[in-house]
Amino acid sequence: MHRAMTTTVQDFDPEVPEDFDSPHAEYARLRRECPVAHTNGLGGFWALTRYEDVKRAASDSTTFITSVQNVVPKVAFTGRRPPLHLDPPEHTPYRKALNPLLSLERSEAFAGKARELTRKLLAPMVENGGGDICVELSSYLPVHVFGEWMRMPEEWLDTLHDAGRAFILAVHSNTPERMKETSLRLYDMARGLIAVRRENPQDPALDPTSALLAARHEGEPLPEELLVGTVRQVLVVGMVAPMVMIGNICVHLSRDKALQQQLRADPSLVPAAIEEFLRLYTPYRGFARTAVCDVDMGGRTIPKDEAIALVYASANRDEDVFPDGDKFILNRPNIAQHLAFGRGPHNCPGVHLGRMQLRVALEEILAATREFELSGPVSVSRWPEVGALSVPLRFV
Template identity: 30%
Template sequence: MADDAGAIARNDRAKEARERAYSTPLEDFNVAQVSHFTSDTHWPWFERLRREDPVHYCRDSEFGPYWSVTRFQDIVAVDSNHEAFSSAAENGGVMVADEYGPNDATSFITLDPPDHDAQRRVVTPTFSSAGMAAMEPLIRQRAAAILDELPLGETFDFVDRVSVELTSQMLATLFDYPFDQRRNLPRISDLALSQPEPDASPADLAARHAAFMPLVMPFIGLWDARKDGPPASDLISLLSQDPVTRKGDNPERYLGNVMLLTIAGSDTTRHSITGALMAFQDYPDAYDRLRANPSLLESAVPEIVRWQSPVAHMRRTAMRDVEVGGKTIRKGERVVMWYVSGNRDEAVIAEADRFIIDRERPRQHVAFGFGIHRCVGNRLAEMQLRVVWEEILKRFERIEVMGEPRRLRSNFVKGYEALPVRIVA
């Protein structure tokens, strides 16, 4: 890191976190603490759980009691078993914090079959291989334009100028959303997923809500304009016109799915673009090898997604007593699959704590989930990552990280709000 003081501070934090993780009794572990993620010190806590108690029960937390599933194979077992483990909002939803709500107002990620399958099927064609091939030239054109406008030799915010700008442009295209309002889309995601500061006052919470609602309301106008219009391929038209997601003239179900697609379409790509730059800072030889041989991006892109693990966890609720990793999880208990931990499981992924751009099996990761809830937009996320890094590699010999990132205040999405960088002139 160009900022040596920042690198020293990061190393000190990592050392202190390791000491705390290995001196804290396992019964006192609460890996869902948001501070672990905002400080990037969660790694040793999960390392110890994988080694000593891979299916761990936390009896007391701000979210209530929950099970942590931390090893790769156990995560796959839970994620693939939608009969025993529910995603439905009325059972608590997909985040460690409970999310109760009526079925009609929830997105398909917080539904179980058959409702989940019917709603997901409405948007799946948008993310087909043919759909991705049709979008790639536009993504490349926009990535090139964004990169060509970056300043040389001066510090700027990479998250704002590159990661947010590219993904907000792409989301606006997928939704056919007003292009001049595209920055609302990642803002919606951040407000929906970030947690308030611990000392937030009622006035602070009210201000968050007041800031959120004006961002969402334009989607109602788009619903009204398109629900009875001619068939079109944008996501808003698909959701507002299909009987499964339209459900009469009530836009609640549509809004739930719009929120899901806004968050999913923004976060995986946005935070992985930034996470890649952080990885290249620590592994500069990887960047040099890619510049010499850009074809290595075929394996480097899934390695970036594994390394960043932009979705830190998904939660399920046990619908019956079931055994996982030798532990009995009782009906009704909360089960958190920590993707961020499974992606560092050395029992399955060799040298999992190293960033290796030419892994033999680079897609052996759990970042996109498994089973019926596997990320519907994974092809789009990988294609955007590949294109933006192809264009970066063409242009810049080095992009230096100039200081510590500001991380999203969330234990659900592992992301970045800001990162100061400088392009070597």
């Protein structure tokens, strides 16, 4: 049983209005003054802001579990969705079924489709001299790439885009009833896809839903409720981060024209730049854990059963690990240490698919333009993400 929040200290306010830069300034303050912080906002939770604390909590799945609350604000009103909502070893059969389909080789097989789609989405923007890179490009790219990966019927993709975006916006506005309503629409899609695969099975080595249907745990099929929850989770989990990250990258490059031109002149630098962008603009701050016992961290005691946010976006700017953490440094010596894709048993399984989309999108945006700049205000996300949801650009 999740006990009532007992802590009343308010170290920061997660519901304060934000702009593109303000969350990072606040997290820098917390790392200096209060690295293990508490708030009563968004239902009340603790926030870990330093690298070592975040890494510790992410890596120790025995002490810090996800099965009580896995996101701040709490959004799971409609059932458990493996693998994220389960702890090891219960989550392992779901990861075992999906991980082979997210290998580097398998992910790169979708690069051609991603490039073709990116060019198609960019063409009207180039013709119009610009547009909103998030609304017109990066909100569609991951939906279609994931749709291709999941081998969804093409006619379902617009519905998935609209349903997924509605759920994301409901989470950002922290409206529980709307979250539940939009999540149930995604559950209907998951049940529909499972029904299609049962009627027309596909190769489990190629199709994620078929892989889950074929999976066995201790000789038994995966439970129907959790099977549906897994497909529901997969439908939306890869949509948000690429959308936000492409927007974040375009904001940064609009502010740093020299870097923009450097990458345009030498596209071989793009993969290294993507890694530094992932560190600098990690789009997640709300993945959560719950400690199974009282835990001492950063000079404070976090009581058992209270929600803990792993603020990856802050950890990746921790100056003790990444000197000049607020600066973009191409080919940073220890860039491989960043936590943009998490750590431990719940690290992001879609790491290769995500990197591929960011690389392709940036290469194509740079190739299609001579220069771009911001043409209006940037709209930003709220918890659990951090970063851009709307980035209007002018192509010069």
